[in-house]
Amino acid sequence: MEHRSKVVVVGAGFGGLAVARELGDDPTMDVTLIDGNNYHTFWPLLYQVATAGLDTSDVCFPVRRIFRRQPRVSVVLGWVTGIDLDRREVTVDDERTFPYDHLVIAAGTVSASFGVPGVEEHTFPLKSADDALDLRTHLLAGFERAAAGRSPQGDLAVVIVGAGPTGVELAGSIRELVDKVLCREFPALDLANLPITLVELGDRVLAPFHPDLSAAAARALQLRGVAVELGVGVERVEAGTVVLADGRHLAASTIVWAAGVTASPLARLAGVELGKGGRIVTDADLSLPGRPEVFAVGDIALPPGPPLAQVAQPAIQGGRHVAAQIRARLAGQPTRPFRYRDRGSMATIGRNSAVAEFPNGWRFHGVIGWAMWLVLHLVELIGFRNRASVLVNWVWNYLTYDRGARIILRHRMPPAPTPAPPGSRRAPDPDDP
Numbered sequence: 001m002e003h004r005s006k007v008v009v010v011g012a013g014f015g016g017l018a019v020a021r022e023l024g025d026d027p028t029m030d031v032t033l034i035d036g037n038n039y040h041t042f043w044p045l046l047y048q049v050a051t052a053g054l055d056t057s058d059v060c061f062p063v064r065r066i067f068r069r070q071p072r073v074s075v076v077l078g079w080v081t082g083i084d085l086d087r088r089e090v091t092v093d094d095e096r097t098f099p100y101d102h103l104v105i106a107a108g109t110v111s112a113s114f115g116v117p118g119v120e121e122h123t124f125p126l127k128s129a130d131d132a133l134d135l136r137t138h139l140l141a142g143f144e145r146a147a148a149g150r151s152p153q154g155d156l157a158v159v160i161v162g163a164g165p166t167g168v169e170l171a172g173s174i175r176e177l178v179d180k181v182l183c184r185e186f187p188a189l190d191l192a193n194l195p196i197t198l199v200e201l202g203d204r205v206l207a208p209f210h211p212d213l214s215a216a217a218a219r220a221l222q223l224r225g226v227a228v229e230l231g232v233g234v235e236r237v238e239a240g241t242v243v244l245a246d247g248r249h250l251a252a253s254t255i256v257w258a259a260g261v262t263a264s265p266l267a268r269l270a271g272v273e274l275g276k277g278g279r280i281v282t283d284a285d286l287s288l289p290g291r292p293e294v295f296a297v298g299d300i301a302l303p304p305g306p307p308l309a310q311v312a313q314p315a316i317q318g319g320r321h322v323a324a325q326i327r328a329r330l331a332g333q334p335t336r337p338f339r340y341r342d343r344g345s346m347a348t349i350g351r352n353s354a355v356a357e358f359p360n361g362w363r364f365h366g367v368i369g370w371a372m373w374l375v376l377h378l379v380e381l382i383g384f385r386n387r388a389s390v391l392v393n394w395v396w397n398y399l400t401y402d403r404g405a406r407i408i409l410r411h412r413m414p415p416a417p418t419p420a421p422p423g424s425r426r427a428p429d430p431d432d433p
């Protein structure tokens, strides 16, 4: 029987999907794509799930569905817990093992606390669909508690740490949710001045963008009523309080940690050389030094030269590049270095407001930037159903200021009280006279 080369890809994110899609039609290969989730997440719109603008099924897409027409790609649900580079096999959490001829590690990043005390215990990350649902539920339930008089209204303040694209987009979107939706639905609460604060250690928001666009984004946030605190770090986080390095205490019932990421712990599992941010050091062709059959792609990879931004395009382009290198190796040809083509960056602040910049120097903000942001994100989203659903939601939200996904999950019915046995006295009720 003809030997088909086994390619194992770990991670069905932007990088891993790109590899599997490129190789999935190749009759000389069997591709196994392993992910701990059965869905691919379109991260750029996750903040809209956290703020009730979209639902998880709008931004998450079942991986098996993506490869329905590429039956050579076997999709495996499982968390990779071991990589044996000498035996050339990976192990998943239920002990299944997968041998490979070529391995691609594309496991992305996890939220990083950078050792700041209290971050793990008292803040919300935004690094998974579960995180987005937890944040949405917590936010919405907080307003219900305040309306029921079970917590002081002052407790509703929000602090977001980290003014990169995630922090900026989240701050703008929470402000809009409060001002346009919740203000109307909770008339008894005075929400107009609800404090929403964005804290950033650097001296500007959206640091990777041109300073003019950073300034435009900061202005747009402040005009909307988001307080922007620049040049100050977080010393620690306590329950309900962010303690800043300059000694100030910011009270908040919702604290979001969007300050940064570090490579997935899988990088350490592989027992290979790690660089800045725990990323796997690779050669110029994205293969691991001394392991030409193993590649790292996307946020987890650190090729030579200035570190690539941890955004979607390097992962997608890197994935396509690695697929081509695997083909080249199987054909006995030399591999080529990875060259990233910058296609520009965008971030949105809210309705009618976004910033966009391109490598040719073109820069946009305001409505034009926002229109570009909308079109690009619709085009990049996977699947016609998701595009249609997101478009309908956006048009609806734009026209009505409504947010359809205002659903509080995990609010379970309390267990029914056990009936007292006949003849026994009922427990005393504290409200009884």
Ligand SMILES: Cc1cc2nc3c(=O)[nH]c(=O)nc-3n(C[C@H](O)[C@H](O)[C@H](O)COP(=O)(O)OP(=O)(O)OC[C@H]3O[C@@H](n4cnc5c(N)ncnc54)[C@H](O)[C@@H]3O)c2cc1C
Residues within 6 Å of the ligand: 010, 011, 012, 013, 014, 015, 016, 034, 035, 036, 037, 039, 040, 041, 043, 044, 045, 046, 047, 078, 079, 080, 081, 106, 107, 108, 109, 126, 127, 165, 166, 264, 266, 297, 298, 299, 300, 310, 311, 312, 313, 315, 346
């Ligand atoms: C909230 C948020 C918003 C963002 N917004 C933007 C944006 O607007 N524009 C932009 O360009 N970029 C944005 N990014 C960054 C962008 O999403 C990443 O750079 C990109 O996803 C990196 O692709 P990747 O393939 O390396 O990793 P990912 O896309 O993160 O995929 C990694 C995959 O690996 C899986 N995985 C991890 N560990 C294991 C394991 N042990 N076993 C099995 N599977 C595993 C994960 O489940 C995941 O599916 C955003 C990121 C976040 C978190």
